[in-house]
Amino acid sequence: MEAGLSARNPRIQAAARLHRSSERDATGLTLLEGPNLVEEAKQAGIAFVELFSLDESDPDAVRISEAALERLSSTQTPQSPVAVIAIPRHRLRAERSVLVAWEISDPGNLGTMIRTAAAFGLDVAVRGGADPWSPKSLRGGAGAHFHTSVVEIADLAEVEAVKVATVLEAGDSPSALPDGRLALLIGSEAHGLPPEAIASAPIRITIPMPGGTESLNAAAAAAILCYEISNRRTSQNG
Amino acid sequence: MEAGLSARNPRIQAAARLHRSSERDATGLTLLEGPNLVEEAKQAGIAFVELFSLDESDPDAVRISEAALERLSSTQTPQSPVAVIAIPRHRLRAERSVLVAWEISDPGNLGTMIRTAAAFGLDVAVRGGADPWSPKSLRGGAGAHFHTSVVEIADLAEVEAVKVATVLEAGDSPSALPDGRLALLIGSEAHGLPPEAIASAPIRITIPMPGGTESLNAAAAAAILCYEISNRRTSQNG
Incomplete structure (x- = not known):
C-alpha cells in the first residue's frame, strides 16, 4: 500500500x-x-x-x-x-486574424478571451498584463490554448495585420469591419487601450450600448467583436 | 485621534x-x-x-x-x-427583453452577464445558481445591478416573453432572432441548459463557431446574443 x-x-x-x-x-x-x-x-x-x-x-x-x-x-x-x-512556442499564422489582449490584468479574463478567440478561429497576441500560460489563464481557456496560437508580444509591430482599436465612444459600428486579416485590440479592464495603441489603428470600433451603462467587461467586448469578425468572413466567403 | x-x-x-x-x-x-x-x-x-x-x-x-x-x-x-x-426588489419591465441566467454557478460570471445585459438594455432573471446580490456578483456587475432589473425566479413561466434557448448545436443562426420581447436562456458553465428549459423554448439558437473548439464561456455567449438582440431592435426601430 x-x-x-x-x-x-x-x-x-x-x-x-x-x-x-x-x-x-x-x-x-x-x-x-x-x-x-x-x-x-x-x-x-x-x-x-x-x-x-x-x-x-x-x-x-x-x-x-x-x-x-x-x-x-x-x-x-x-x-x-x-x-x-x-509551454508551447506558438507562432501567429499568416492567414489568421488576431485578438490582441492589451494589458489584461485578470488571468481568468485573459483565459476566457483565448477561449473565445479559438472558438471563432482567431489567434491571440498578449501584449503585457497577465501571463496567458498561468494555471488560472489555462483554466479560463478550457483547453483553447491547445487549439489556437497564443503568443506574447512586446510591440504591436510584431502583428502584421490591419489594426482595429476598440474604443468606448466615437468609433465606427462593428458592421464597418473591413475584409481581410485584422488585429483586434482589446484594452485593459480598468483603462481600456492606451493612446499609442489607438493611434496605431486605422480603424476604431465602438460597440453600441443602448442600455445607458458605460462599458462591457473586456472579455464580453472581445466576444462580440471576434464573433463579428468571424461572421464577416463567413458571410463573405460562404 | x-x-x-x-x-x-x-x-x-x-x-x-x-x-x-x-x-x-x-x-x-x-x-x-x-x-x-x-x-x-x-x-x-x-x-x-x-x-x-x-x-x-x-x-x-x-x-x-x-x-x-x-x-x-x-x-x-x-x-x-x-x-x-x-437588496433592491426589482420587477421585470413589461417592454424589455430578458436574459435568463440558468444555474450559473460562478458569481463573477453571473455579475459579468448582468453587466452585459444592462449595457444592451435587457433585464435579468436568475433561475438558480449563484446569488446575483452576493458581493462577488456585484463586483462583476460593476454597478449594472443599479441600472437594470435583476430578479430571481423559481419558474420560467414568470417571464412573459418568447423563450430563446441557446444550444451548442443544431439551432438556428442568431440572425433568425425574431422581433419583439425575448427571454434569452443561457445555461450553466458545466452543463448548458437542461432538457426542460430547451423544450420550453420555441426558438433555439446556436452561435456558429468556425474555430473548431467546443464551446464559449457562458458570459461570452450571453454577450454575443444580447448584442444581437439589441442590434435587431436598433436596426428595426432606428
Missing part, C-alpha cells in the same frame, strides 16, 4: 513553484489542473513532463497524496490529475 | 456575516465594496444602511480600521469604502 508522493516531496515542490511567473519564465514549464485540461492537452499531442494523480489505477501517472494535490492546485476544490508541461 | 471601528466591533461583525447567502436571505441586506460600486449605488439613489471607510475625512462614513476592512472585504486587495445596503 503506497500513500503517494507527499506535499514535501521535491518533485511536488518543484511543480508547485510553477504557480510563480518567475519560475515559469525560468523553466519554460507550467501546470495543468484537472481532467478536462489534461485530456485536452493529451489530445493535442502535448507531452507531460510530470503527470500526478490521486488515482493509483492510472498507469501513466505518479500517485500523489491529497496534501500534495492541494499544494499543486490553485483552486478551492483541487482536481486530480495535475500535469507539468513545457 | 480615533483608530476607527475594530474587526471585533459588533457592527463590523454583523456586516461581515453578509458574505453568507443565508445571512443575506435572512436580513435582505448585502455588501458593496470599493469606491466605484459605492458611487454607482449612491448615484442610483440607494440608501446606505451602513457606510464604513478608512478615510476619516468622509463625513458620511463611519471610520474603520484596516483589520475591519479586511474582515468586510472579499477581495485580495480590500478597497474602502464598504457599504451595507438593502
Whole structure:
C-alpha cells in the first residue's frame, strides 16, 4: 500500500513553484489542473513532463497524496490529475486574424478571451498584463490554448495585420469591419487601450450600448467583436 | 485621534456575516465594496444602511480600521469604502427583453452577464445558481445591478416573453432572432441548459463557431446574443 508522493516531496515542490511567473519564465514549464485540461492537452499531442494523480489505477501517472494535490492546485476544490508541461512556442499564422489582449490584468479574463478567440478561429497576441500560460489563464481557456496560437508580444509591430482599436465612444459600428486579416485590440479592464495603441489603428470600433451603462467587461467586448469578425468572413466567403 | 471601528466591533461583525447567502436571505441586506460600486449605488439613489471607510475625512462614513476592512472585504486587495445596503426588489419591465441566467454557478460570471445585459438594455432573471446580490456578483456587475432589473425566479413561466434557448448545436443562426420581447436562456458553465428549459423554448439558437473548439464561456455567449438582440431592435426601430 503506497500513500503517494507527499506535499514535501521535491518533485511536488518543484511543480508547485510553477504557480510563480518567475519560475515559469525560468523553466519554460507550467501546470495543468484537472481532467478536462489534461485530456485536452493529451489530445493535442502535448507531452507531460510530470503527470500526478490521486488515482493509483492510472498507469501513466505518479500517485500523489491529497496534501500534495492541494499544494499543486490553485483552486478551492483541487482536481486530480495535475500535469507539468513545457509551454508551447506558438507562432501567429499568416492567414489568421488576431485578438490582441492589451494589458489584461485578470488571468481568468485573459483565459476566457483565448477561449473565445479559438472558438471563432482567431489567434491571440498578449501584449503585457497577465501571463496567458498561468494555471488560472489555462483554466479560463478550457483547453483553447491547445487549439489556437497564443503568443506574447512586446510591440504591436510584431502583428502584421490591419489594426482595429476598440474604443468606448466615437468609433465606427462593428458592421464597418473591413475584409481581410485584422488585429483586434482589446484594452485593459480598468483603462481600456492606451493612446499609442489607438493611434496605431486605422480603424476604431465602438460597440453600441443602448442600455445607458458605460462599458462591457473586456472579455464580453472581445466576444462580440471576434464573433463579428468571424461572421464577416463567413458571410463573405460562404 | 480615533483608530476607527475594530474587526471585533459588533457592527463590523454583523456586516461581515453578509458574505453568507443565508445571512443575506435572512436580513435582505448585502455588501458593496470599493469606491466605484459605492458611487454607482449612491448615484442610483440607494440608501446606505451602513457606510464604513478608512478615510476619516468622509463625513458620511463611519471610520474603520484596516483589520475591519479586511474582515468586510472579499477581495485580495480590500478597497474602502464598504457599504451595507438593502437588496433592491426589482420587477421585470413589461417592454424589455430578458436574459435568463440558468444555474450559473460562478458569481463573477453571473455579475459579468448582468453587466452585459444592462449595457444592451435587457433585464435579468436568475433561475438558480449563484446569488446575483452576493458581493462577488456585484463586483462583476460593476454597478449594472443599479441600472437594470435583476430578479430571481423559481419558474420560467414568470417571464412573459418568447423563450430563446441557446444550444451548442443544431439551432438556428442568431440572425433568425425574431422581433419583439425575448427571454434569452443561457445555461450553466458545466452543463448548458437542461432538457426542460430547451423544450420550453420555441426558438433555439446556436452561435456558429468556425474555430473548431467546443464551446464559449457562458458570459461570452450571453454577450454575443444580447448584442444581437439589441442590434435587431436598433436596426428595426432606428
